[in-house]
Amino acid sequence: MTQQRAHAMLPRATHDELARQAFVQSLKVHLASEVSPGNKRVYEQSVKPQIEAALQRAPRDRHDVRPLMKRQPYYQMWSSLQRTSQEMMWDSVSSSVDRQIDTLIDAARQQPASLGSLTLDPAMPIPSYHQAVDIHCQPGGYHTELCRDDVAAGAIYDRAVHVYAMGRMGDLNDDLGASAVAWLKRNRPDFKPRRILDMGCSVGHSTLPYVDAYPDAEVHAIDVGAPMLRYAHARAESLGKRVHFSQQNAEQTNFESGSFDLVVSHILLHETSGRAIPRIMKEIHRLLSPGGTMLHAEVPQYEGMDPYDAFMLDWDTYNNNEPFWGAVHDMDLVKLSTDAGFAADQVFQVMTPSAIEEAQSRTQLLQGGDFAGAGVWFLYGALKAPAAAA
Numbered sequence: 001m002t003q004q005r006a007h008a009m010l011p012r013a014t015h016d017e018l019a020r021q022a023f024v025q026s027l028k029v030h031l032a033s034e035v036s037p038g039n040k041r042v043y044e045q046s047v048k049p050q051i052e053a054a055l056q057r058a059p060r061d062r063h064d065v066r067p068l069m070k071r072q073p074y075y076q077m078w079s080s081l082q083r084t085s086q087e088m089m090w091d092s093v094s095s096s097v098d099r100q101i102d103t104l105i106d107a108a109r110q111q112p113a114s115l116g117s118l119t120l121d122p123a124m125p126i127p128s129y130h131q132a133v134d135i136h137c138q139p140g141g142y143h144t145e146l147c148r149d150d151v152a153a154g155a156i157y158d159r160a161v162h163v164y165a166m167g168r169m170g171d172l173n174d175d176l177g178a179s180a181v182a183w184l185k186r187n188r189p190d191f192k193p194r195r196i197l198d199m200g201c202s203v204g205h206s207t208l209p210y211v212d213a214y215p216d217a218e219v220h221a222i223d224v225g226a227p228m229l230r231y232a233h234a235r236a237e238s239l240g241k242r243v244h245f246s247q248q249n250a251e252q253t254n255f256e257s258g259s260f261d262l263v264v265s266h267i268l269l270h271e272t273s274g275r276a277i278p279r280i281m282k283e284i285h286r287l288l289s290p291g292g293t294m295l296h297a298e299v300p301q302y303e304g305m306d307p308y309d310a311f312m313l314d315w316d317t318y319n320n321n322e323p324f325w326g327a328v329h330d331m332d333l334v335k336l337s338t339d340a341g342f343a344a345d346q347v348f349q350v351m352t353p354s355a356i357e358e359a360q361s362r363t364q365l366l367q368g369g370d371f372a373g374a375g376v377w378f379l380y381g382a383l384k385a386p387a388a389a390a
C-alpha cells in the first residue's frame with residue numbers, strides 16, 4: 001500500500017486497521033484490473049450482438065447498453081463486489097477514525113490559527129441533495145456531526161480517498177488540483193490571480209496546490225460540511241499553508257461581487273443537483289473580476305464516448321449513491337455557461353494529463369465510476385469578459 005504523507009490530522013492506523021485498509025485497496029485493484037475486463041468480453045461476445053440484432057443498428061449510448069448488460073450474471077457479480085469493496089472501504093477507515101476521534105478533535109483544536117482562518121456557520125442549511133443520500137456511501141456524508149467540534153467526516157474522507165484512488169492521487173491526494181494548476185501554468189503562464197476561491201473544497205486536497213503555485217494570492221475555500229472544514233483548516237495549518245476556509249453554499253456566498261480572479265472546483269458539480277448547478281455558475285460569474293477565470297475539474301462528458309465505456313462509468317449513478325452523476329455527464333456545458341453570463345467563445349473543455357507520474361499505470365486500472373481511468377482529467381471552464389466588454 002502506498003504511503004500517505006503524514007500531517008497533524010492524518011488518522012493513525014494500527015497494524016490490524018492498516019491490514020484491513022490494505023486489503024480493501026488490493027481488492028479494488030484486483031477488481032479493476034482482473035475482474036472488470038471480463039465485463040468487456042461479455043459485452044463484445046454476447047450483449048453487443050444481441051443489441052444490434054434487436055435495434056438493427058449499433059448501440060448509440062449507455063441507455064442502449066444498460067437494459068441487457070445489467071442482467072448479465074458476470075456484470076452482477078462484478079457490480080456486487082464493487083459495491084461491497086466501497087462499503088468495506090468506509091468501514092475499514094471509519095472504525096480506525098472512531099477509535100481516535102477524541103485525539104483528532106484535540107489536534108484540530110490545538111492548531112494555532114496563525115496562517116489562514118476558519119469561519120463556520122452552524123445556521124447554514126445543508127442542501128437537500130446532501131441530506132437525501134450518503135454520497136458515494138460515505139456514512140453520514142460530508143456534513144454529519146456526532147459530537148462537538150467533530151472532524152470525523154474529514155478524517156474518514158482524507159484516508160478513504162487514498163484507499164479509493166489506490167494511492168494514485170499522490171501522497172497528499174492532490175492530483176486533481178496539481179493537474180489543474182499545471183494546465184493553468186502551461187496555458188496561461190502570465191496569469192497572476194490575486195484572490196482564488198475553491199468551491200466544495202472538502203479537506204483541501206486540491207486547494208493546497210494553488211497556494212504553492214500562486215504564493216502571492218489570497219486563497220479562500222468553501223464547503224457545506226463543518227467537519228470537513230475543521231479538518232481542512234487544521235490540515236492546511238499543519239502543512240504550513242495559508243487558506244481561509246468558510247462554511248458556505250456555493251450556490252450563494254457572502255463574498256463581494258468581482259472579488260476573485262480565479263474560481264475553481266474539483267469534482268464538486270456532479271455531487272450537487274440540476275437546480276444547484278446553474279445557480280453555482282451564476283454565483284461564479286458574479287464573484288469573478290472582469291477577465292477572471294472559472295475552472296472545474298470534473299468527470300468527462302459522455303458525448304462521443306464509446307457506449308460501453310459510458311455504461312461502465314455510469315455505474316455510480318445506480319450503485320454508489322451518486323444520483324446526479326449520469327445527468328451531469330449529459331449537461332450542455334456551453335449553454336450552462338452562457339446562461340450564467342459567460343460568452344460562448346470563452347468556454348473551454350479540455351482533457352489534461354494527470355500531474356502524478358504514475359499516470360501511465362492508471363490506464364490499466366479503469367474501474368466503475370473512475371473518472372481518471374485514462375490518466376487524464378477533464379477540465380471545463382470559461383473566462384469572464386474583460387472590463388471594457390463586460
Ligand SMILES: C[S@@+](CC[C@H](N)C(=O)[O-])C[C@H]1O[C@@H](n2cnc3c(N)ncnc32)[C@H](O)[C@@H]1O
Nearest residue numbers: 142200201202205206223224225249250266267
Ligand atoms: C467530492 S468532494 C470534493 C473534493 C475536493 N474538491 C477535492 O478535490 O479533493 C465534494 C465536496 O463538495 C462539497 N459540496 C457539495 N455541494 C456543495 C455546495 N453547494 N456548496 C459548497 N460545497 C459543496 C461537499 O460537502 C464535499 O466536501
